[in-house]
Amino acid sequence: MALVELDPSLLSTLKDKVVVLTGGAIGIGRSAVEQFHANGAKVVFGDVIDEPAQELASTLGPSVRYMHCDTACYADQLALFATAEKEFGHVDIVVANAGVGQQGKDIYAPDQDINEEPSLKEIDVNLKGVLFTARIGQHYLRKVGGGDLVLLSSIAGFKEMGGLTPYMASKHGVIGLLRALRLTALPENIRINVICPWMTKTRLVAPVEGGWYKLGLPTNEPADVARAIIICATANRGTGGKTHEGAVLPFSGKILYIAGGKAYEIEDKLQELEPEWLGKENSEVLAKGQAYLQSDGTSWDSLK
Incomplete structure (x- = not known):
């Protein structure tokens, strides 16, 4: 697990983005x-909470x-991106941040009425909404020759948590989206990274604060997580082929775990250790199969 810190010298690269x-x-x-905004970027943002926005x-x-x-x-998101292009000419950075948390009991609780269709708002906002943002966002980033796409997941995107089933499934899905897109997006110069915050002081965590x-567990301020978003949005704008902590560009396909106000990259080590948790032989065979599935001569489009 590698600590990743913001390089202040890269903040100037946000000017007019x-x-x-x-x-x-x-x-x-x-x-x-x-x-x-503080670093000179132009921002078009959406929400459903109008007054504070x-x-x-x-x-x-x-x-x-x-x-x-x-x-x-989908129509709302199309309009959001179209507004950004109309007002400022193009789009350089896309952040799929919107998310909701579960209200009430888990839909899998034994006392829930099985005859009543449950609300899946968390799937609609946290996963379907992110899928929409990424799809439309890539379209606009292609127009300028590439850019940065930052997706918000959660510790619930990779660590089990009882009683939050739809939320957890939605956040796991965001990491799945990262892994699905990072190979095809990078050749288009679109870098995709995911933020996975642990306990952050927002209204979503009020019930457990x-x-x-009392346990003295680490917490994040919203600004800490926002800073991780800025790290992903600036990392690829460095010079000399290097970025945060000496990592070689491009900074893409990463997962940043945010805890106690600090950002740690966790995906690289997970992939590096695959032969240990999957087995060396299995890992070698898997790599061969993946290489075939990703080769130019293979396309899922031909399936009937």
Whole structure:
């Protein structure tokens, strides 16, 4: 697990870059809007919580625009990106931040009425919405020859957690999206990274805050997670072929775990250790099969 720190010298590369971000009214998204703006970027952000979003846009001025956007609605997201292009000419950075947490009991709890179809709002916003953002975002990034796509997952994206089943499934799905897209996006110069925060002081964690603090467990401020977003948005804008902690460019396909206000890259080591947890022979055979499936002569499009 490698500690990744923000390189302050890269912040100037955000000047006049155009950012599209979902879920920017409060919490992590709001802090990200503020940090992008503070470093000279132009931001168009969406949300469904209008009052704080409008207040934020009004406070930050004409380089920040707000648009009501239900992330689970494809038409709303199309309009959000079209507005960014109309107002500022293009899109350089896309942040799929919008997310919701479970309200009430897990739909798999034994006392739930099996005859009543459960709400899957977390799947709609946290996964379907991110799929929409990534799809539309890639379209706009292609227009400028590439850019950065940052997806928000959670510790629930890779670590089990009882009683939060749809939420956990949605966040696992975001990591699946990263792994599905990173190989095909990089040749187009589109870098995709995922942020996985642990306990962060937002309204989503209100039910467990008291006990958490009593145990003295580490917490993040929204600004800490927003800073990790900025790391991903600036890492590939360095010079000399190097970026944070000496990593070789491109900084893509990474998973940043945020705990106690610090960012740690965890995907590289997971892939490096595959022969240990999968077995050396299995890993070698898997690599051969993956190489075939990703070869130019193979296409899923031909399947009937």
